[in-house]
Amino acid sequence: MIDLLRTRLRQGFRTIPVPQTSADLPERFRGRPALDASRCVDGCRECIERSPTPFIRIGPEGVPEIDAGSCLFSPEEVASCPHGGIWYTRDHQMATATREALVSETGVVHLARALDEKSRRLFGRSLRLRSVVAGSCNGCEGELVALGNVVFDLSRFGVQFVASPRHADGIVITGAVNTNMLEALRKTYDATPDPKLVIAVGACAISGGPFRGSPEVHNGVPDDIHVDLWIPGCPPHPLTILDGLVRLLGRMEMGKSVKSVE
């Protein structure tokens, strides 16, 4: 017992404050992608031909745009521009309220804002979520699990993962939504009482991720399921997920008061 206490003391207090700045992330961390179209050479479409994913495309205005929801955050995607016009920032914040908000001509996304007053009253202090994994690689799940550890400590915001959809206020979907899980996903969605939130975590759930186009997957959450929060990444850093959830709940202020002793 004494040993246990001694070891416990040595561990100290490890929970980090939220909001966190990206300054603590390592130099090579690949956060939100950015685009500077002024570097495009006339008529050059090389990025579109060379990128392994459709995260860069030509928008309706005829200028290139970035879709953070299709990005796998791989070095190859940004290297597809031979003119250095695309790069990764170290910004970890990129959760949005709509699918469209993930697309822009600069890479800057419109971050999710707090739920309206009524929903906030319902979910703001206690949000219970059910995880549905549907055709993933288990990377996103690894980061969802990490949110429960002492460093990220999701439960301090009143967010908890529960064992039954009937006990849940919403579901978190990960994976490209494959044929073999489609029915189970729908059943879980239906079993969650209204009003409910849906959170899509990871490139797979948003756009099919690396599995996009496979005949066995449906390229992300089906259109008829309304998604309230889109969290890009492959997988998203736990801070990206945490930031999205805290934003949604309108708890940014509260986050500030949680201080680390280090």
Place this chain on the structure above:
Amino acid sequence: MSSFDQVDLSNRRAMPWNAVPRERPDQFRETVAGAVAAGWRIASLFGMPEGAGAGETSIVAILANDVRAQLGAVTTLVGDRYPAISRDCSQAEVFEREIAEQCGVTPEGHPGLTPLRRHPADHIAAARVAPPVSRDEYPFHRIEGDEVHQVAVGPVHAGIIEPGHFRFNAYGERVLSLEIALGYQHRGVERLLETADRTRAVLVAESIAGDTVIGHAGAFCGAIEALARSRKTPRAQSIRGIALELERLANHIGDLGAIAGDVAYAPAAAFFGRMRGECLNLLMTLSGNRYGRGLVRPGGVGFDLPPGMASEMVDRLERLRAELAPVSGLMFRSSSVQARLEGVGVVPREHCERLGFVGPAARACEVVRDVRHDHPYGIFRFVQIPVATAWAGDVFARALVRWLEVQRSIEFICRQARSLPIGDAMVPCGELAPNELAVAMEEGWRGEIVHVVVTDSVGNIRRHKVKDPSFHNWSALATAMTGNQISDFPLCNKSFNLSYAGHDL
């Protein structure tokens, strides 16, 4: 015609496809079953449709001799059926279920031809009509008896866990049998690997199992490099080795935490949980991603490990080592923890040998089986990490093997990071040789990963066969549960921590 063991093949080598001995189906069956009886292991066994509209499929077996660091290969050409190897070779059972499903070829006399992943045949010879599949029916084995009941769990589980279905036949709390129905994570990975260009394919390989990014990318690149005759620099090999061991550290430490959590030993669960994160952060410092995505690439590594970063890594690992020791000491010494882990979920060594289990699950039954040691490649040809074993085959033994491996991995990384060879991190990796077969094995943290790639006459990929260690080991979990209490299932399950995604592909 030479025999299967005379081919010029070893880990990360390529050979001409037409030099693979071709035998008649009945002969092939005897060759493979005979080799296994003589101590070889089935590393991979798969079907590959042949073109030209004849409706034929090549069945290819890759056999491993762990004592002689040797690989064997043999193939046969079949129509819509062939005599099953698994009639008298249990190791082939799961592979032949896969062949039946992927290629629409029936292994006749297979003892239990149930669906494996429930998907339409996607490697069926062009001239053949695919047999119908049911995605939702699975003929579960049912034990009859007055007080025997069935318990069904999944596919959606009560935590943040991948989907899968477990069906218990139980008598009271006692498990008579456990049947595991998987396929819920099936995404069609092999087809993607075969059709995508190389830049995208490596991203798919990194997503076979998201907790084994380095392992699968390493095996993927190993096969591609063998076919392209690309030689990595010693520096790249060393950095890959460091990354592979960091991945092992993160996962083993995470598993120790999960095991501690399941026996309600909260302090250790919390410590280990945080330390897992510390290892992931080390991978992120190196590669920009917590799981090491972007690092392992054909020709070497996408990110170098500069001296400053290397010495910081050593410092952080030394600190980690100092913090880990007292915590695991607490866990492995505490009698209440021991009482919960010992004697639970025993895998008999004889089962392990017969069914060819791999990784820590095998080493916990005192089976010395480790690709780094048996079929050394890359940095492991020069630096040997002693194989960690335990003997009881129970949850405690599997936890202990992990803890031993954690210590040895830290030792290895620190040594490598202190004395990285000079040179480039990446060299060009060109076109693939036509009409060849390459095998790349990697000791991922769960055990042996195997990628087999066969090219066509212009050097495009004809077949990319992936074998995750979980493919072998799911049946080890079923074995371990027999005779145990249902309530011990979560603990037992965590002690294996197998991949659904890696199995389901």
